[in-house]
Structure formats: C-alpha cells, structure tokens
Amino acid sequence: xxxxxxxxxxxxxxxxxxxRRRFTxxxxxxxxxxxxxxxxxxxxxxxxxxxxxSPSGSRHAACIRILTQLITDRLGxxxxxxxxxxxxxxxxxxxxxxxxxxxxxxxxYLHAHPAPSDVLLIVEIGDSSASSDRLVxxxxxxxxxxxxxxxxxxxxxxxxxxxxxxxxxxxxxxxxQPPGAVQPAAFPDIQxxxxxxxxx
Numbered sequence: 357x358x359x360x361x362x363x364x365x366x367x368x369x370x371x372x373x374x375x376r377r378r379f380t381x382x383x384x385x386x387x388x389x390x391x392x393x394x395x396x397x398x399x400x401x402x403x404x405x406x407x408x409x410s411p412s413g414s415r416h417a418a419c420i421r422i423l424t425q426l427i428t429d430r431l432g433x434x435x436x437x438x439x440x441x442x443x444x445x446x447x448x449x450x451x452x453x454x455x456x457x458x459x460x461x462x463x464x465y466l467h468a469h470p471a472p473s474d475v476l477l478i479v480e481i482g483d484s485s486a487s488s489d490r491l492v493x494x495x496x497x498x499x500x501x502x503x504x505x506x507x508x509x510x511x512x513x514x515x516x517x518x519x520x521x522x523x524x525x526x527x528x529x530x531x532x533q534p535p536g537a538v539q540p541a542a543f544p545d546i547q548x549x550x551x552x553x554x555x556x
Contacts, residue, residue: 378404380447402492404448410484415510419481419553420454423508427457430546435476436460443478444469445500451493455479457540472500476542481508490516495524504541513554 379387384401387393398409412420420439428437438456445451450469457477458470465474478497480489486509497505498521505526507516514533518526519541532538534551 378448379406380404381444381450382447384450400442400452401448401450402496407492409452410488413483416454416481416483418555419508419510422552422555423479423481423548424455426548426552427455427540427546431457431543433460434543436464438470442469443475444471445496449496449500451496453478453493454481457542472502475502477504477506477540478502479506479508481510483510486511494518494526497521498526499524506538508553510554515550515553 379401381401384393384406387406393399393406398411399406400409401407410416424437424439431437436458438453438458440452440454441456442450442452443456455478456470456475458465458474459476461474480493482489486507489507494505494507498518501521503519503521505518507518509516514531515538517528517530517532517538519528519530520526532550534549534554536550537547538550539545539547
C-alpha cells in the first residue's frame, strides 16, 4: 500500500480496510518512519495486517501495573519483564503483549526485539478485547510455540492459563477464579494470588 492511500482515506483504519496485500515488519517500520503511523495510533502487526489495539482503560492499566509488580518482586534477575513492547514472531507478526517474561539478556535486547525462543510467558489482559485476544492472539502465539500464555479476563473476573502449544491451539487450558493462585511453568516457585488482579 502506498503513502497516498493513507493520505486519501485520512485514517489508518480506513486504509487498512482497503488493503490488498500483507505488510512485512520492514513495511510496518517504514510506515512509522514516514509518519503514516504514529505512537498515538496504538497498533500492532498481526499476520501482515496493521491492527488497532483497544484503548487502555484505567482497569486494564491497573491490572498491568499490579501483575508486573507481583511478578517483578518474585522474579528477581531470573527473567526480564517486558510491558506492552514488541515481540518479533516472524516477518509478518510483531504483537505487543501486555506483559511478557523473557529470558534474561545483559543487553536488554538492544539489537533486536525478542523472538519466540526468547519468550517464557506472555500475558494478555482483556477488558473489551478479551474475545479478540482469545480468537486472534492465542492461535498466533500457539503457532509460534510460545510455551505459556495467560489471558486475564477483566469482565468475567478469571484468568486462563494456556500451555502446551500444538499447531494453532494450546492443548492444556486451565481457568482460575479468585481466590485461586497461578504459577508460571518456568518459575513454579512464583505464586500469584488472582484476587490481586481484580480489585474492587
């Protein structure tokens, strides 16, 4: 798609609706460099399409902060926490999960975004986006063998643990409701009280 198409439609959303080809990560960054995409657009690249992310409401943001702190306090230097930052799955996919626990690297992934082999756990926190995360992102993460994904559903007040990726699905799915606890498979000594994720 050319720059002119974006300028004629006036919005990223309309331009994407008229898309006739998939974008690569390189295309994606060229659009950002050209000013076609700006940080306020809140977009990510999924299967070659630039997808608008849902606005981060106060409940969504609070859950990210709380869970990040709970994990950080217990994780120490054994892993690196990445919040709403890119994970490069392949040339067509660069999602920005709400939270990712990565293998520790001294350079903090200075020269390239983390790849699937660097990811130990991804957490997606859904308010209005929970169904989209379940239908779009979970199959994508399974396809790239992300070993574990947590989906925090703020509306239904439960947490889903997805493990053992096979093809486009996770074969082990556990639903945890407060006051249940959850532990990352990579760090079973870390126990998170799910009650903390759904404050009243």
